[in-house]
Amino acid sequence: MMEQIRSFVAIELPQDVKRALASLEEKLKASGGAPVKWVEPESIHLTLKFLGDIESGAAGGITAALKEAARGTRPFSIAVSGLGVFPDTRRVRVVWVGLTGDLDILAGLQKRVEAALVPLGFPAEGRAFTPHLTIARVRDYAAPDARQALGQLISKTSFGASHEIKVSGFSLMRSQLTREGPVYTRLSTIGLQ
Numbered sequence: 097m098m099e100q101i102r103s104f105v106a107i108e109l110p111q112d113v114k115r116a117l118a119s120l121e122e123k124l125k126a127s128g129g130a131p132v133k134w135v136e137p138e139s140i141h142l143t144l145k146f147l148g149d150i151e152s153g154a155a156g157g158i159t160a161a162l163k164e165a166a167r168g169t170r171p172f173s174i175a176v177s178g179l180g181v182f183p184d185t186r187r188v189r190v191v192w193v194g195l196t197g198d199l200d201i202l203a204g205l206q207k208r209v210e211a212a213l214v215p216l217g218f219p220a221e222g223r224a225f226t227p228h229l230t231i232a233r234v235r236d237y238a239a240p241d242a243r244q245a246l247g248q249l250i251s252k253t254s255f256g257a258s259h260e261i262k263v264s265g266f267s268l269m270r271s272q273l274t275r276e277g278p279v280y281t282r283l284s285t286i287g288l289q
Contacts, residue, residue: 098151102271103283105162105209106141109229113176113259114138117193120179120255121231127249130188130242131235139280140229142195144206144266147218158216159268159284165212169205171264171288172198176229179255185247187240192228193255202227202263205288209266264288 109117118137125134150158174197182190195202206225214220234243265287272279 098153100149101152101155102273103147103150103155103158104143104269104271105145105147105213105266106143106269107261107263107266108141108282109261110259113261114140116176116259117229117231120193120253124191124232124249124253129249130238130246132191132232132238132246133235134232135230136277139278140231141269141280142227142229142261144209145213145218145221147213154216155268155283158213159286161212161216162209162266162268162284162286165208166205166266166286166288169201169208169288171262172201173260173262174198174202174227175258175260177256177258179250179253180228181247181250185251186244188234188243188247188250190230190234191232191246191250192230195227195229195261197260199227205266 114137117140121134121137147158174195176193177196178194180192180194181188182192203225206227210218210220234246265285267285268283270281270283272281
């Protein structure tokens with residue numbers, strides 16, 4: 097029986113962006129508010145596609161499909177900017193940082209990644225791709241007024257860090273869920289040229 101591994105396809109972030117996100121989280125934490133699970137800045141990434149459980153032996157075939165998907169996409173540039181929440185400021189569930197820059201190239205790449213994986217049994221997402229970096233998830237037991245207070249705090253906080261992310265490739269990642277939080281390992285890297 098092959099080992100099952102939880103995996104996803106993502107663009108990894110440079111250290112300076114992770115540092116900027118860490119100080120943003122510190123600032124938001126200091127304001128108190130709703131019971132929130134903060135994403136460890138070291139493990140924040142831009143997910144292109146969540147695959148779920150795959151057999152460990154399938155990584156090679158997935159990587160080959162991703163290389164095919166990457167063909168024709170040159171390296172491009174995006175930047176972190178802005179702060180928002182899903183689904184809305186009254187019922188905050190997720191806090192995210194937005195992205196600017198070559199978003200059309202990013203969206204095209206994401207579409208090709210998705211299309212390349214359909215024949216391998218990974219269905220295309222029903223909802224549109226909204227490029228964002230998740231920095232926090234509100235705990236299920238959070239009271240409605242705490243969610244709303246967090247929403248108000250987020251809408252008053254500006255995050256205009258002009259940190260650029262030069263995207264020259266993306267990775268197939270493994271996610272191991274531990275008590276301390278998920279541990280991510282790179283299984284393969286797909287370069288853009």
